[in-house]
Amino acid sequence: MAFLDTLPWNLVILACLTLGLAPFFPEPHIWEKLKMLAAGELAKPIDIFDLVMHGAPFVVLFAKGLRTVMAG
Structure with missing residues (x-):
């Protein structure tokens, strides 16, 4: 977790x-997926890959935020 x-x-x-x-445009890809x-x-499979690829930055953001809040 030190990577975060x-x-x-x-x-x-x-x-x-x-x-x-x-x-x-016309809408964000993550929203479509x-x-x-x-x-x-x-x-x-390409749709599942798209969901994972476009969702990964949000997962990292959530994990980093949670780690920051838990650290104090």
Whole structure:
């Protein structure tokens, strides 16, 4: 978990805003994949890969935030 401590906040936030939300129009890709997941339409391997790829920066952001709060 020391890896999370070495990541600067601005890099994590930038990754969320770029990779996490790209492409921006007509809607963010992560939002499209989450809607597909909720509808039960997320079945193709490429769609699952897209969800993981675009969701990873948000998972890192959440983990870093949780680690920061728990550290005091």
